Amino acid sequence: xxxxxxxxxxxxxxxxxxxxxxxxxxxxxxxxxxxxxxxxxxxxxxxxxxxxxxxxxxxxxxxxxxxxxxxxxxxxxxxxxxxxxxxxxxxxxxxxxxxxxxxxxxxxxxxxxxxxxxxxxxxxxxxxxxxxxxxxxxxxxxxxxxxxxxxxxxxxxxxxxxxxxxxxxxxxxxxxxxxxxxxxxxxxxxxxxxxxxxxxxxxxxxxxxxxxxxxxxxxxxxxxxxxxxxxxxxxxxxxxxxxxxxxxxxxxxxxxxxxxxxxxxxxxxxxxxxxxxxxxx
Amino acid sequence: xxxxxxxxxxxxxxxxxxxxxxxxxxxxxxxxxxxxxxxxxxxxxxxxxxxxxxxxxxxxxxxxxxxxxxxxxxxxxxxxxxxxxxxxxxxxxxxxxxxxxxxxxxxxxxxxxxxxxxxxxxxxxxxxxxxxxxxxxxxxxxxxxxxxxxxxxxxxxxxxxxxxxxxxxxxxxxxxxxxxxxxxxxxxxxxxxxxxxxxxxxxxxxxxxxxxxxxxxxxxxxxxxxxxxxxxxxxxxxxxxxxxxxxxxxxxxxxxxxxxxxxxxxxxxxxxx
Numbered sequence: 428x429x430x431x432x433x434x435x436x437x438x439x440x441x442x443x444x445x446x447x448x449x450x451x452x453x454x455x456x457x458x459x460x461x462x463x464x465x466x467x468x469x470x471x472x473x474x475x476x477x478x479x480x481x482x483x484x485x486x487x488x489x490x491x492x493x494x495x496x497x498x499x500x501x502x503x504x505x506x507x508x509x510x511x512x513x514x515x516x517x518x519x520x521x522x523x524x525x526x527x528x529x530x531x532x533x534x535x536x537x538x539x540x541x542x543x544x545x546x547x548x549x550x551x552x553x554x555x556x557x558x559x560x561x562x563x564x565x566x567x568x569x570x571x572x573x574x575x576x577x578x579x580x581x582x583x584x585x586x587x588x589x590x591x592x593x594x595x596x597x598x599x600x601x602x603x604x605x606x607x608x609x610x611x612x613x614x615x616x617x618x619x620x621x622x623x624x625x626x627x628x629x630x631x632x633x634x635x636x637x638x639x640x641x642x643x644x645x646x647x648x649x650x651x652x653x654x655x656x657x658x659x660x661x662x663x664x665x666x667x668x669x670x671x672x673x674x675x676x677x678x679x680x681x682x683x684x685x686x687x688x689x690x691x692x693x694x695x696x697x698x699x700x701x702x703x704x705x706x707x708x
Numbered sequence: 709x710x711x712x713x714x715x716x717x718x719x720x721x722x723x724x725x726x727x728x729x730x731x732x733x734x735x736x737x738x739x740x741x742x743x744x745x746x747x748x749x750x751x752x753x754x755x756x757x758x759x760x761x762x763x764x765x766x767x768x769x770x771x772x773x774x775x776x777x778x779x780x781x782x783x784x785x786x787x788x789x790x791x792x793x794x795x796x797x798x799x800x801x802x803x804x805x806x807x808x809x810x811x812x813x814x815x816x817x818x819x820x821x822x823x824x825x826x827x828x829x830x831x832x833x834x835x836x837x838x839x840x841x842x843x844x845x846x847x848x849x850x851x852x853x854x855x856x857x858x859x860x861x862x863x864x865x866x867x868x869x870x871x872x873x874x875x876x877x878x879x880x881x882x883x884x885x886x887x888x889x890x891x892x893x894x895x896x897x898x899x900x901x902x903x904x905x906x907x908x909x910x911x912x913x914x915x916x917x918x919x920x921x922x923x924x925x926x927x928x929x930x931x932x933x934x935x936x937x938x939x940x941x942x943x944x945x946x947x948x949x950x951x952x953x954x955x956x957x958x959x960x961x962x963x964x965x966x967x968x969x970x971x972x973x974x975x976x977x978x979x980x981x
Binding site for chain 2: 593595596597598599600601602603604605606609610613614617618620
């Protein structure tokens with residue numbers, strides 16, 4: 428069938444318009460990222476030097492100073508939250524994908540609802556169940572709050588990624604007389620690994636920037652890391668405090684810290700991807 | 709056309725050979741849909757048995773019942789017996805994992821594990837079962853690849869991913885993978901349906917070679933293929949309620965040249981199906 432010249436011209440035009448629209452949309456999406464990173468960088472440039480990473484905060488009015496405690500705090504919080512949230516999320520996702528059933532659909536619904544809960548609510552919840560009984564704000568309660576936010580995201584991405592592994596590979600492995608748990612560990616999980624890592628990194632990036640739940644749990648700490656049962660500093664907390672302050676130097680430091688936070692997430696993400704790619708050979 | 713085809717293998721089938729797998733009154737369901745009804749046949753040891761029939765007649769379901777792969781599908785169930793060397797594989801207490809080690813399977817589409825190298829694919833059945841290969845893993849992998857007539861083509865790329873091979877090579881890799889655990893029976897579910905004629909011919913030659921050591925059951929859509937490779941042929945047909953039934957089972961030569969049932973004749977002469 429040969430389309431008439433007119434139809435042909437119309438199809439070509441539609442094609443070009445749609446490609447252009449896709450291109451514009453892509454540009455808008457990437458452009459926003461560039462704008463955010465660029466603007467943050469520009470505003471905070473005055474403070475972005477080695478001292479900002481290695482030094483601690485100075486009293487107001489003194490020039491210089493840095494975010495060492497906050498960086499350490501964020502790394503501790505995110506690390507601990509990941510250590511709590513990712514394994515549980517992985518196992519829950521595995522259950523949903525491989526065993527699921529009727530219980531699975533209930534769990535799935537609960538996980539989706541949990542994903543939608545505002546993080547500030549999670550903060551208040553952890554305040555009630557952990558901070559109050561412990562009698563103190565702490566790194567632990569902060570990490571638990573972040574882990575709760577992380578959990579459903581990791582579980583659902585793990586589930587989706589494992590479901591994408593074609594059934595034929597599971598069947599091939601089962602037909603070799605390989606027990607089911609081994610099929611999951613050695614065939615399904617490796618097949619879904621890239622996606623699971625991506626999902627976990629997205630969850631990690633999200634909690635690294637969470638501020639609201641930390642106000643009720645980690646609180647912040649100007650004197651550095653003092654143990655998991657003590658309040659702890661965090662970059663997003665400090666960004667928020669500095670940003671709402673009336674001082675220009677603090678505003679600049681908040682911008683610089685924001686840039687640092689973005690970079691921190693980026694570095695962790697790239698590192699983890701590189702490590703998993705390397706381990707896969 | 710089919711009748712004129714040479715079937716030298718039927719001559720070999722002539723001396724009596726004992727049954728390896730016997731199905732007795734086998735029925736299979738997917739939920740409330742019955743896919744197989746009352747299949748009773750005995751598959752001879754170290755012979756190639758072809759299962760033919762139109763689409764949807766339960767050929768694949770039948771062979772999946774033989775190594776308890778049918779139950780992997782949600783809501784699937786089985787009735788009747790399948791005797792492997794005289795023991796019912798559906799008896800209570802029988803571990804399906806154990807059955808599948810003895811009855812290997814090759815699938816319609818080549819499905820080498822994408823995250824594993826050629827070597828690891830073949831070794832998977834042993835490694836992931838924690839089985840020790842006497843004489844070492846490498847030797848067993850080489851033996852399996854040689855049996856699958858793939859060794860010469862892949863001996864220099866054992867470390868490469870299995871997915872990088874051609875379709876025909878991938879299917880032979882899957883055969884090697886199944887052979888590496890040294891099963892007694894090899895079930896093949898339309899192993900050539902996604903391959904070109906040359907790759908198909910290689911697999912067919914392979915099937916003939918392998919039946920010296922293994923009992924082979926091959927499902928095929930292709931009647932010439934059944935005539936070429938098999939000693940025995942079973943013809944399945946869908947009943948009124950869409951459940952598959954065994955219409956005729958006998959020596960391939962007899963089934964193709966002198967079918968006892970008129971439906972078999974109609975099918976193999978191409979009048980339907």
